Amino acid sequence: MISRLWAYLELNIETVKNYAGTGFLLLIYAAAFAYLLISEKDKAKRVIFVWIPGLTLLFFFLPPVRWMYMKYIDGSATYYRVLWLIPVAMTIAHGFTRICEGFKLIGLPVAVALIALCGGDVYHSVAGPLVIASKAQNEYHIPQEVIETADIIMANEQGHRVKAVMPLDFTSYIRQYDTDLYLAYGRELIMRPDAYDELYSMLCEDPIDVEKMREAAIPRQVSYYVFPKTSGFVKDPESCGLEKAGETKDHVIYRDPEELEYMSGISYYYFTD
Amino acid sequence: MMLISAIILIIMIVILPLETGRFLERFDKGHQNDTGMVFLSGFLLQLVLFFPVALGTMFFIRQDNFVWCTRIYLILSCIPAIAGAVCRIRKLKEKKPAAGPERKAEVYKNTGEEKNGKFRDAEKTILWAAFFIILAYQLYKAVTTAFIDGDNTFYVTQSLIAQQQGVMFTNLPYTGGPTSLDMRHALAVLPLWFAYLAKVSGIHATVLCKTVMPLFLIPFTYLVFFEIAKRLYPEEKNNIPFFLCLVAVFEMFGSVSIYTSERFFLTRTWQGKAMLGSVVIPVIILALLMIAADIRDKSNANIKTAWYLIVSAGIFSGICTSLGVAFSALLTLGGCLVIAIRDRKPKLFAMSMLACIPQAVYMVLYVILK
Structure with a gap:
């Protein structure tokens, strides 16, 4: 006692x-x-x-x-x-x-x-x-790269909701800019050290096997892929069925035209899942 | 467009609370012509009114509940403000504008000699100028500095979800997609109040939270400290800006660890937990100071306002964060217990227990829903 x-x-x-x-x-x-x-x-x-x-x-x-x-x-x-x-x-x-x-x-x-x-x-x-204060790059106080990435995706989809895979540091910000962008994984991967996501671990591989990644991503309704420009690939993403949607200073954005899936807009009030 | 948004926002967060305060002034004549206190009271009532509207629409309306929340609260928030404006117009019609409380000259305690002179005026000007320079610097930094804070991914995104998708706490903030109502956070509706302001003004919720609201919330916090300073130094007015300067400097240099309320205040001003430390707790301290001063002076001049502040700050603490109700209740009960024992006024402690009923109800609701 x-x-x-x-x-x-x-x-x-x-x-x-x-x-x-x-x-x-x-x-x-x-x-x-x-x-x-x-x-x-x-x-x-x-x-x-x-x-x-x-x-x-x-x-x-x-x-x-x-x-x-x-x-x-x-x-x-x-x-x-x-x-x-x-x-x-x-x-x-x-x-x-x-x-x-x-x-x-x-x-x-x-x-x-x-x-x-x-x-x-x-x-x-x-x-x-971590230095937590830096000069704001815009009025949203989120990195400009994130905004440019979201703009490229949403310009392609005319405001439809789509799901994307992207580097973990983007996931903390991108939905503060546009909530029509859904993510395959999010901040929970940062918060829980034991958290695991198959797609995220594939994104971290070097070189990235886009074909394998796409196979895992399709059942999860992923339509967009954001890769750092420094990433190496086993096979060129475009030869794996993706098309380049645009690029920012440090990232390339690919779209999956064959498996493009719009997310449900329904967001009712539920007491239980 | 930006100008229209700015005007709407000023109406929402300045004019409506001020007029609401004028309405409340009718119930307590002790603070007439004290614009700071009028604004503080009105602002708290405006937020307190949001609470039942947000919860009601959240629990009882299935689809687009935030849209309904916005409509109902827009009307409800205008009612006390219009009543306040009507009261003011009547008052102006009835008699000529009052000249304000008769200004008493400050005198030296020992000699009774009147305090004046160029030096005191210059000192006052310099001290106020110093305070406003520090405040302006903090506002400038609030707009131009981005602070990394993972919690924004939750709170700011919840505001944006409400603004863009019209739902409250039923969409996953981290990844998107519908989910069951997030009971753990549902009672702390502050992100929804920001979403309401964003919706009505047309400003993106993230811009509103991170860039626009600090321009209001930082001065608002200092208004609370100003009200405290006025009661600390009723006889030496030059102490007020001196005190405020030091508080403001301390807020800037209080970031000795990631845990201090000062760090929360300036790096995540818009988050409920930051507002708990920077607004709610100082408001309760202000109210306790008013109660203690009334007992000391054997008067009842501040008592109504003090209890109003305690009750509304208690509800506001729950709007900020679920944990806030425990802190506000603890401070209220502890503070009143000290005064009650010291001044042998057991009734005061009983009153404080009554004043904490909102927090008790909140806690019960939280436990049931969670």
């Missing part, structure tokens, strides 16, 4: 560590909290900046709370969001506002510099090795 409680407490500490990153902003918050704990005399402000955050932190660290959260609210790793209930930005801002009462114009650049030095710039955010 005690070992389980301890394990949950360790998990909570780990969550705070992951949340706080380098920990410097947490230090500023701790300093602001301590300062307000001692100096804030206004009853209403003490409730907001001292008592509620204090209670929330206490609540957060209690092992049974985490256990209950994971059992009854959300089993996945969203427990860190309990920390959102602590008004960190407001507490730091209020702490500085009180400290810099008589010299705001000098205090502001100092406080800004301190926050900027200790914090992480949201516009240079990373998630592991």
Whole structure:
């Protein structure tokens, strides 16, 4: 029992560590909290900046709370969001506002510099090795190649719904541009490490056996194939019954004219499949 | 065409909430002439009204349910706004426009001497200018920066499906094709509200979510912080822009990990979970501050508005994300418990339990449907 409680407490500490990153902003918050704990005399402000955050932190660290959260609210790793209930930005801002009462114009650049030095710039955010912010290529905020690919397919099909096979990085975006484009597989392949899709694994082969791929794709109503230009092929796609529909800077789009199948437009409300 | 879309959108997300707020103002005279609070109240009511319409059409209409949702909500959302406009016209006819609350001069606590002078005015101008520069930078970055976030594949695509195919949560967002109603997400209807705005304005839902809405949602979040600052510094007005500057800077540099609400706020502004952290929680904190201040001052000036904010933010939390109802209820109950114990007002905690009934109903519904 005690070992389980301890394990949950360790998990909570780990969550705070992951949340706080380098920990410097947490230090500023701790300093602001301590300062307000001692100096804030206004009853209403003490409730907001001292008592509620204090209670929330206490609540957060209690092992049974985490256990209950994971059992009854959300089993996945969203427990860190309990920390959102602590008004960190407001507490730091209020702490500085009180400290810099008589010299705001000098205090502001100092406080800004301190926050900027200790914090992480949201516009240079990373998630592991991935840089998550980049200059938007269009108003959709999705890669231009994806839009061009969708435009080529939909121009050919005059707005009919068709299913396509394409590189995995396209699948996260293309239906944010046009939902008439159906996919043989989608983001679930990224989200679930154990997920497998026959067509996707064929697309990843080098060289790609288009004939074999087409055989597997026809029963799944696939009419379009998007290949990276760098892909090698066992046999030329056009000699396997596909026709070139167009190309973008880095990809070639093929259409299957013989097996072209339009997807059903029906999308009723179902309670069960 | 773009101009027409922009005008329609401004009517939907600025004019209608503002006029709705004017209507609500009739029920609580304590916040007359406080345009920020009027807008905030009206905006929350507009969203709260969307909730039953979206659920009703989702569950009870089989085909093209989003089309019906759009039609019904378009009419329903106009009713309180028209009522508000009528109230305002009557008020203007009855008497000359009020000059606003009598401006009290700020005085020094110790000497009672009036605070004024060129330095204070210059300081105020500089601080407000600094805040608006930071805000403008954030808006510029919101429009010109693309953030990689896999969750958009779900949320933004759901909005686009509703706009383009007229259905709600019955089409697979990742691959397409009909499916059973997605009960896990069905109650969190925020993507459908964006789809509604997209449908009515004619703007592509993805463009609306990622490029247009941040231009509204980021300033809206700061409006909530402004309302908080006004209550934190009623006697020292220059503190308000100072506080806002620091909050805004913190939002930009709070990205110390992938988990912080600040990072969610600026990189996925349009997602329900981001709005939970950046709008819902600050609104509840604002309401708790108003309640605590009322008890401190032994007045009832803010109490109606505070409870209205708590209840509407509680419903809004469920519109944002299913998990949100647990957080909003927790904050409301915890905050009121602290105040109730501190000020020996057990009735306050009982009130907070009543105010959390919407969240309780939501949770029961969620468990049943899931």
